[in-house]
Amino acid sequence: MTQWSRLVFEGHESLYRDAFIGTSVRASTQAYPVLTGIYGLLGGLTHDVRALVVFSALTGAVGVVGAAVWIGRTLSPKAGLWAGVLISVLPEHVAWSTSAYNVILPHTLLVWALVVRGRWAYLLCAVAVSMRAETILLAPLAGVGGLAGGLTGLGVLVMMGIEFPQIGPTSLAFDINWPMVVYLGPAVLLLAVAGLRSPGGWKLLMIAVWVHAVGSAFDDYGSRHAVLGGVALCGLVAGSRAVWVPVLAAVGLIVATFDRVSEWNAPDDGSIAEAAKTMGAPPISTCTEVTEEPHVPGQALPSHARFFRGELAEECVMWGEEFWHRSWSSRGLMDRAQRMRVLYTLEPVGALFPKNGGPARMYYRLEKRW
Numbered sequence: 492m493t494q495w496s497r498l499v500f501e502g503h504e505s506l507y508r509d510a511f512i513g514t515s516v517r518a519s520t521q522a523y524p525v526l527t528g529i530y531g532l533l534g535g536l537t538h539d540v541r542a543l544v545v546f547s548a549l550t551g552a553v554g555v556v557g558a559a560v561w562i563g564r565t566l567s568p569k570a571g572l573w574a575g576v577l578i579s580v581l582p583e584h585v586a587w588s589t590s591a592y593n594v595i596l597p598h599t600l601l602v603w604a605l606v607v608r609g610r611w612a613y614l615l616c617a618v619a620v621s622m623r624a625e626t627i628l629l630a631p632l633a634g635v636g637g638l639a640g641g642l643t644g645l646g647v648l649v650m651m652g653i654e655f656p657q658i659g660p661t662s663l664a665f666d667i668n669w670p671m672v673v674y675l676g677p678a679v680l681l682l683a684v685a686g687l688r689s690p691g692g693w694k695l696l697m698i699a700v701w702v703h704a705v706g707s708a709f710d711d712y713g714s715r716h717a718v719l720g721g722v723a724l725c726g727l728v729a730g731s732r733a734v735w736v737p738v739l740a741a742v743g744l745i746v747a748t749f750d751r752v753s754e755w756n757a758p759d760d761g762s763i764a765e766a767a768k769t770m771g772a773p774p775i776s777t778c779t780e781v782t783e784e785p786h787v788p789g790q791a792l793p794s795h796a797r798f799f800r801g802e803l804a805e806e807c808v809m810w811g812e813e814f815w816h817r818s819w820s821s822r823g824l825m826d827r828a829q830r831m832r833v834l835y836t837l838e839p840v841g842a843l844f845p846k847n848g849g850p851a852r853m854y855y856r857l858e859k860r861w
Contacts, residue, residue, distance in 0.1 A: 493755070494756070497757070498540075499756055499820070500543075500591065502822040503522065503821070507522065507593070510528075510534070511540065511591070512534055513531065520653060525618065526593050526622045529596075547595050550595050551585070551595045551599065552588070554588075555584070557606050558574060558602050558726070559571045559575030561602060562695075562729060562730070566686075566690065566695075566726065566730040570726065571729070573728075573729035574728075576737070577725035577737060580744040581721050581722070581725055581744055582744065583715075583717070583718055583721060584722065585751070593623045594623070596619075597618075597619040597623040598619075598718050600618055601619050601629055601637075604636075610636060612636035613639050614640060615640065616638075616641045617643040619640075620641045621648060624644075624653075625705075625709070629702065664707065664708065665708060667834065668709075671829075671833060672703060673833070674706070674717040675699060676721035677747040679740050682728050682736050683699075683724045683727035685732075686729065695724070698723040701720075702716075703720050710796065711784070713823040713826035755819050756820050757819070758814075760814065762817070763813065763817075763850070763851045763852075764850075767842030767852075770842035770853070772842075773809065773840060773841030773843060773854040778840070778856065779793070780811065781808055781809070781810055782795065798857065798859075807856060808857045809841075809854045810831060810855055810857055811855075831857075834860060835858060835859055835860060836860060837855035
């Protein structure tokens, strides 16, 4: 998936790149000290930032092996082998295996905790949670050892002085995120229903449901939170008694992964500018613009969540899309734009071409689907 000419480190991922090159990074939930420490050690071996991608790719490969072993024990050795094939071409697993962001490493640790359980699960979950706090909600899947390890990892973060400003009375977002099952993976994974008859199939389904449920609680829920759910669905597909089911799923996932390759850190291809060239100026005077981001105190534009929840009384509300909303990156803007398209019908009402030569911005009027 990686195209070196497109490689960028954006958003919070740039903090991990900074740790790799030896820059001091303040400890926070955007830059977990355990992971910045690992990247700092890696930076002592090489100064080539591509090493971060290679490290993540190797970590993702280890995660695929772990998932195959886990599914093999849960269902059957044959299902484990097919699960390994499917997860190898699960678009989001592949994509996050190219990112230095704190996704694929804690995910891999959690998967192996599901394999080994017991004392080793305690250690693996403790390290995983110390790199990504919300993993505490998935650690119990690895048993009592996983739960205890998760609590230990959370305690380590508290002792390090890490604060969690994202947690608050307004941060729960089930109402906005429950329909976003697409974060679990491409639609071809609906074939998972064919594996429900296999022993252990319902267990994997419940894991996928749980991953989606706890992920939906986050106001900025995205595919990065749902990787384990997609892996569980791949396992369920792999457990089907009919061999054509995993074969068809593999073909669908391969097609989806090649689509993701074209979107991976993709530059402006001019498609929005082409579609917008016949549009007039957006109705700024009569419409209120919202952002696809969750509510952030002090942000210039109100969050779309306020409109969805009826807190904006304006008759016309619009949202602007730029090329990076169609480009996959660790910033998760594609996930946010996908949420907008699921929650609302989008009616083009205008376009803006910045005088400084910036990217074209297409504006849509929003109407809630439900």
